[in-house]
Amino acid sequence: xxxxxxxxGGGLAGLTSAIRCAEAGLKTALISAGDSAxxxxxxxxxxxxxxxxxxxxxxxxxxxxxxxxxxxxxxxGAGQVxxxxxxxxxxMAKAGIQMSSHGQQNHSRLTALGAIRPTWLSQPGTKALxxxxxxxxxxxxxxxxxxxxxxxxxxLVAAGMKKHxxxxxxEFTVADxxxxxxxxxxxxxxxxxxxxxxxxxxxxxxxxxxxxxxxxSAIQKAAGNADLVVLPSVLAVENGNExxxxxxxxxxxxxxxxxxxxxxLPGMRMANALRQRYRELGGLLLEGDExxxxxxxxxxxxxxxxxxxxxxxxxxxxxxxxxxSFFSRGLDSNQSSLTDKTFNLDVVEAGQREQxxxxxxxxxxxxxxxxxxxxxNERFNPYQNGKAITNLYCAGGVLGGFNPVAEASAGGVxxxxxxxxxxxxxxxxxxxxxxxx
Amino acid sequence: xxxxxxxxxxxxxxxxxxxxxCPVAEANxxxxxxxxxxxxxxxxxxxxxxxxxxxxxxxxxxxxxEVACPSGxxxxxxIQLAKAKHGGFKKGPREFMLSHTDLMGSLSSPAAPVxxxxxxxxxxxxxxxxxxxxxxxxxxxxYTGQTFRSWFNKQSGTQEQFKxxxxxxxxxxxxxNDPTVGKHLVSVLNAMNIGVSLxxxxxxxxxxxxxxxxxxxxxxxxxxxMNQFARSLTETECVIATEPSCTMTxxxxxxxxxxxxxxxxxxxxxxxxxxxxxxFARGNQPDMKPVKLRVAYHSPCxxxxxxxxxxxxxxxxxxxxxxxxxxxxxxxxxxxTYGFKKENYSTSQSIGQGIFDQIEALGVxxxxxxCESCKMQVEMNTGHTVLHPLTLLAQSLT
Ligand SMILES: Cc1cc2nc3c(=O)[nH]c(=O)nc-3n(C[C@H](O)[C@H](O)[C@H](O)COP(=O)(O)OP(=O)(O)OC[C@H]3O[C@@H](n4cnc5c(N)ncnc54)[C@H](O)[C@@H]3O)c2cc1C
Ligand code: SF4
Ligand code: SF4
Numbered sequence: 001x002x003x004x005x006x007x008x009g010g011g012l013a014g015l016t017s018a019i020r021c022a023e024a025g026l027k028t029a030l031i032s033a034g035d036s037a038x039x040x041x042x043x044x045x046x047x048x049x050x051x052x053x054x055x056x057x058x059x060x061x062x063x064x065x066x067x068x069x070x071x072x073x074x075x076x077g078a079g080q081v082x083x084x085x086x087x088x089x090x091x092m093a094k095a096g097i098q099m100s101s102h103g104q105q106n107h108s109r110l111t112a113l114g115a116i117r118p119t120w121l122s123q124p125g126t127k128a129l130x131x132x133x134x135x136x137x138x139x140x141x142x143x144x145x146x147x148x149x150x151x152x153x154x155x156l157v158a159a160g161m162k163k164h165x166x167x168x169x170x171e172f173t174v175a176d177x178x179x180x181x182x183x184x185x186x187x188x189x190x191x192x193x194x195x196x197x198x199x200x201x202x203x204x205x206x207x208x209x210x211x212x213x214x215x216x217s218a219i220q221k222a223a224g225n226a227d228l229v230v231l232p233s234v235l236a237v238e239n240g241n242e243x244x245x246x247x248x249x250x251x252x253x254x255x256x257x258x259x260x261x262x263x264x265l266p267g268m269r270m271a272n273a274l275r276q277r278y279r280e281l282g283g284l285l286l287e288g289d290e291x292x293x294x295x296x297x298x299x300x301x302x303x304x305x306x307x308x309x310x311x312x313x314x315x316x317x318x319x320x321x322x323x324x325s326f327f328s329r330g331l332d333s334n335q336s337s338l339t340d341k342t343f344n345l346d347v348v349e350a351g352q353r354e355q356x357x358x359x360x361x362x363x364x365x366x367x368x369x370x371x372x373x374x375x376x377n378e379r380f381n382p383y384q385n386g387k388a389i390t391n392l393y394c395a396g397g398v399l400g401g402f403n404p405v406a407e408a409s410a411g412g413v414x415x416x417x418x419x420x421x422x423x424x425x426x427x428x429x430x431x432x433x434x435x436x437x
Numbered sequence: 438x439x440x441x442x443x444x445x446x447x448x449x450x451x452x453x454x455x456x457x458x459c460p461v462a463e464a465n466x467x468x469x470x471x472x473x474x475x476x477x478x479x480x481x482x483x484x485x486x487x488x489x490x491x492x493x494x495x496x497x498x499x500x501x502x503e504v505a506c507p508s509g510x511x512x513x514x515x516i517q518l519a520k521a522k523h524g525g526f527k528k529g530p531r532e533f534m535l536s537h538t539d540l541m542g543s544l545s546s547p548a549a550p551v552x553x554x555x556x557x558x559x560x561x562x563x564x565x566x567x568x569x570x571x572x573x574x575x576x577x578x579x580y581t582g583q584t585f586r587s588w589f590n591k592q593s594g595t596q597e598q599f600k601x602x603x604x605x606x607x608x609x610x611x612x613x614n615d616p617t618v619g620k621h622l623v624s625v626l627n628a629m630n631i632g633v634s635l636x637x638x639x640x641x642x643x644x645x646x647x648x649x650x651x652x653x654x655x656x657x658x659x660x661x662x663m664n665q666f667a668r669s670l671t672e673t674e675c676v677i678a679t680e681p682s683c684t685m686t687x688x689x690x691x692x693x694x695x696x697x698x699x700x701x702x703x704x705x706x707x708x709x710x711x712x713x714x715x716x717f718a719r720g721n722q723p724d725m726k727p728v729k730l731r732v733a734y735h736s737p738c739x740x741x742x743x744x745x746x747x748x749x750x751x752x753x754x755x756x757x758x759x760x761x762x763x764x765x766x767x768x769x770x771x772x773x774t775y776g777f778k779k780e781n782y783s784t785s786q787s788i789g790q791g792i793f794d795q796i797e798a799l800g801v802x803x804x805x806x807x808c809e810s811c812k813m814q815v816e817m818n819t820g821h822t823v824l825h826p827l828t829l830l831a832q833s834l835t
Contacts, residue, residue: 001718001751029747034507035454187467193453200466263453279763287766288504289744308744311704312715 003029005425006304006316008291008342011036012411013396013418014322015274016084019091020422022281026429029314030283031306033290036271037324037397037410042119042259043233043266044109044126045099045415047085048073049118049408056118058131059104060412070348070401072413075378076420081412084419085121095273097241099123108134110230112152112258114160118408123266125244127228127256135166140173142226144219147176148189149197151261152232175222182215183208194260195268197234206236206243216250223253233257233265238272240265294319294343296384301343301392318391318425321345321374321382322418325397325404331373338372340398345382345389348375348400373400380421393421444483446515448508449476455502455512460768461495464787468495471502474519475512482519489523495784496520497772498648500685500742514694517647526650531569535774536649539641542580542613549580572782576817578614585616589635592623599632603712604669606662606678606687609641610809618679618809621831622709628723628834629716634673636665642683645774647694659697662687666702675705677712679827681740681808682773684708689743708740710748710807710826717755725833727758732824733801735764735792735815737808738772749807749826756833762799767791771814786818793818805829 005021007014010032018030048060048067057063061078068074073081092099099121101107106118107128116134130136141161143154154174161167179189184204186192192200205211223229229251236243240257248255259266278285290307303313323342325331332341340347374382374394381388396414397404404410449472456462456470468474474493481488493516502512520526534541545552555561556577566573585607596602603626611619623633640662643655666676678684688706691697699706716722734753736746753761770789775781796804796819804815804823812823 001714001747034509035457035505036507039452039454039457187469191469191473193456195453195457196462196466196470199463203466263457268457276765279765282763284747284750284763285766286744286747288742306744309711309747312711312748314747 001312001314003027003314003316004429005029005318005320005422006031006314007320007322008032008304009036009322009324009396009398010275010285010287011322011324011396011414012038012041012270012274013324013414014320015271015278015418016088016091016415017320017322017395017418017422018283019274019278019281020087020419021425022278022283024422024426024429026426028283029286029316030278031286031289031291031314034288038267038271040262040264041267041270041411042109042111042126043123043264043270044119045085045088045121045411046118046408047081047106047120047412049106049120050406052407056106056131058106060106060120061104068401072380072399072402072417073409075376075380076416080420081416084416085412087419088415089121091277092270092273095277097123097269097273100128102128106131110157110161110256110258112157112232112260114157114163116161116164116166120412123269124241125233125255125257125266127254133166134164135170138167138170138227140171140224140226141167141228141230142173142175142223143230144175144177144222145232146182146184146197146234147178148186149192149194149232149234150190151194152234152258154230157230157258173222173224173226177218177222181218193263194232194234194265195237195263198236198240198265201235212243212246213250216247219247219253219255220251223251227254229253229255231255231257232260234260235265237265237268240269291342296343296389299384299387299390301389318393318428320393320395320418320421320425321398322395322414323398325373331398340374340382343382343384343392345374345384345394346386348373374398375400379424380417393424395421446476446479446510446512449506449510450508451477452507455506455510458501458505460499460501460770460788461497461784464770465495465784468492471496471512471516475502475515476510479515479519482523486523489519489525491525493520493525494527495781497768497775499738499768499772501738501768504742511693514690517694521650521652528650531571531778532649532651532774534569535571535777536645536651537641537654538609538645539613542584542609545580546582546584546613549582553579566779570779571777572779574782575777576813578610578813580613581616583616585612585619586635588616588620589623589633593634595627596623596632596634599627599630601630602632602634602673604666604673604676605633605635606639606642606676606683607635608678608680608683610680615809618825618827621825621827622677622679624834625713625723625827625830629713629721631716634669636662636669636676638665642678642680642686643690643695644682644686647686647690648772648774652695656695656697659691659695659699663691663697663699663702666699666706670702670705675707675712676702677707677709679709679807679825681708681737681743681745682810684745685739685743708743708745708748710752711745713830714748714751717752722755724835725755725757725830726835728756728829728833729758730802730829731760731762732803732805732829733762733764733796733799735769735796735804735806735811736766737806737811738768740807741766745807752826752830753805756829759829759833761805762801764792764795769811769814771810773810776814785814789814789818796821
């Protein structure tokens, strides 16, 4: 069985490239071993938010030229990074989620720990704050939880925000909405994760004729006349953004949802939308199977072997490896070395084990391991024993040479490198005339 | 016999991804979901079996949780084994009847016209509902008067003449309820110059037995089947099954759930689409004429789990003129015997609603799926006839 392109890994990078390939009419298959980091992510797309010296980046695209030379963005250049994000926003809109940015500028988003993080693209339910003055226009902030929900701690959010000098003059209200007030009936409220809360709310409250007004008045009562109301993202998976804007219309308040501990509903929403878009374009999605190895010949990857169909290798003209970082098991490490688990490709030099991380995990300094990953050429082709594999591209977290957390660039790198890899494949195919059916 | 010291569930990182994909937890918030029922619960149960949770009975063993888990935890299996180990199965007459598909088949098939008429009568359905708890709103499966095996016996001479041969595991449904798919497999393979032979004997693969807690019986069946396979494989290339759940069970669940070693034959058990797609790719493709239809393809849970969707799609796409729309990969809700039980009826229907709505909105000629249980559920809930992919392939043979 032969495909034009096979994409390995169903995260942000894999889905973006798969959509791009399928839209261009390529016979495309996407294989993913399990759900991706999107189920944990905030639902905003970070492009580039923090410099090496920890200062905030206001204009991410302008900042790209200051990055070190091995950085994925340097290989793409600001123009292509911008184009890829434009493509992504368009695809999300077609799948029903209108994401927004502030022109070329970053904005700030709140986290469930009360930190203020720079980001570039957000869903409507995430209320964007100004990057330079995040507290501008805020005198009273109300942080509200549904009583018993343990994956969100309003007091912690308030304490975190207060640490930020900008918020010194802001008054914080911390309040709970009682489960009885909004009629939800849980087996055991203390066991609920965000998703289970959303399912209960759907069953017991929002499906009732007065559900929305009941919830709106509970918010009003808890929030008073706050300028910003912060809620954990537990209200709905699919139509969460619409629900928040309806609540805003009912209450006249400004409501912001925060992704909680996993699963993150805004992240799931994004993953669902991308999968749906890919299927609409006729792409084939194979979940729950894992690529075990590849057959390489003459600096090309010919076919791959998967766990569920080991005797039936899958062939393609081009492949994209988007298997993510350590967390998604795309990269693997042992006492002395780092490997790409799937194909054993060359990785960015890891150095001595002692230098892999800082002594203190959260001391604000960067960790060496964050830069680890697969080494690639200018076209994002990886190397095997020093030789570039010309029909294989790498994208997203599996790449080396950037630090997704410290520089706040994870989503942007995944999208832009995935888009770029797909473009390379499409360009090569339009040059040739063969079809691969 | 059950694997008591397996602690692979401890690979669980508590991310709750499995619960995001569980169709039962979504439809019925009384079910705590795969994370709690599976790896979380297992830790407690190992310590104290009294912490066994009644709620486990809601799991349909659809395996969606396993497909989604980023850490490779066999969540569904953990739940099934926990139920078995701690007496979580109710094994009344209803469970016996629903799960002993080959016994029921061999009793009902000879009297098929009578059985089919009787099981469609309202008072009979009411009676089954009241006495056994089989929901009266369900359409019950029909039986065939001529079993697949008896039809095949008249064919066996022809099949002997082929140089290449495969063994066909027909399963209960093809044999006793509707032999159509089996017949179509024979004609497609014959068109590819491959003959079909049957095992001397075969027993139900065990899916409904496992789902209802008859593990000993399932294990006996598994041992018999594996012996038969080994014997049959000396004369044929491989064993093929057309039912996704049978294939998954024969290949993956025998060692994992029943502790029956199938390593000698495992790599030679194929889902029909996989075998045929591989033959096509090697150039053994019969001439095909266009089938001008617009169809919606529904991927069965156990086929997703077994990695077979890619092969079925490959075959459907190879039929000239056929327009195939892939439905969202959601569960249809029947899950074999699950949806027949009165207490599960509404959960089952609400799980499938998304698929039914999507089908109605698409305006297709037919729905296509590989699974007989999905077929029953979709036909009962939509105005559409459901075809097996092999039926379309058979139609396109010139
Ligand atoms: C807690 C958390 C919070 C985050 N928050 C943000 C945020 O706020 N903003 C932002 O922009 N980004 C955020 N990110 C990162 C972002 O969500 C992207 O997921 C990330 O950029 C990586 O995307 P990816 O596609 O490269 O890999 P992943 O999302 O890691 O996906 C890799 C996929 O590959 C699969 N895979 C691995 N090996 C194989 C194999 N051999 N065969 C088949 N499949 C395989 C895995 O199962 C997985 O599905 C966050 C990430 C985490 C973990
Ligand atoms: S998806 Fe896997 S790792 Fe995550 S909670 Fe479920 S079993 Fe645990
Ligand atoms: S097997 Fe299916 S029903 Fe059971 S826990 Fe997993 S996803 Fe839910």
